[in-house]
Amino acid sequence: MRYLETRKARIEIVPMIDIMFFLLVFFVMAMLKMIPNSGIATQLPHSSTAVEVPHPKVLVSLLKDGSIMIDGKPGTLPDLSHQLASGDAVQTAVTIASDQGTSVQNLMAVMDACRTVGVTQIALAAKVQH
Structure with missing residues (x-):
């Protein structure tokens, strides 16, 4: 059953x-x-003595026309100073990726904006040339 x-x-x-x-x-x-990868096409200067630096907390891209990009977003020098001053500037590592044709004066202006708020860890991005 x-x-x-x-x-x-x-x-x-x-x-x-x-x-x-x-x-x-x-x-x-x-x-x-x-998801598309977004970024800015720049030609970094070449260096045969470049070394690898730790990943930056803030990446500043300096373009040929003198404009800057802060972590991929357009910005100005006062914007950069304000963003860096809002955090712990001493512990913030900033890497400046300057285009090959950028003037030294524009580079110095970005470095001055960083150092004015107390950033001490500034690195310049470069392509390693073998």
């Missing part, structure tokens, strides 16, 4: 959860490939 008993239908949840996690990972990976 055991063969004639009706059995309750069971829905297995574990395989369904596995499939949902797989789909989630698949779509996350697909979306990461769709």
Whole structure:
């Protein structure tokens, strides 16, 4: 008589959860490939004695026309000073990525804006030339 008993239908949840996690990972990976990388095209000066420095807390890009980008966003020297003064300036590491055709005066203006608020860790970005 055991063969004639009706059995309750069971829905297995574990395989369904596995499939949902797989789909989630698949779509996350697909979306990461769709996000465009953004940045500014600059030609860094070359140096044969450049060394690797730690990752900066603030990256300042100095373009040929004298404009600056603070962590990828357009800004001015007062904006840079204000942003650096709002944090712990002594512990802040600033890297200046200056375009090859930038004048030294513009570079000095950015360095002065950093040092005025108390930043002591300033590095200049360069391409290593072998």
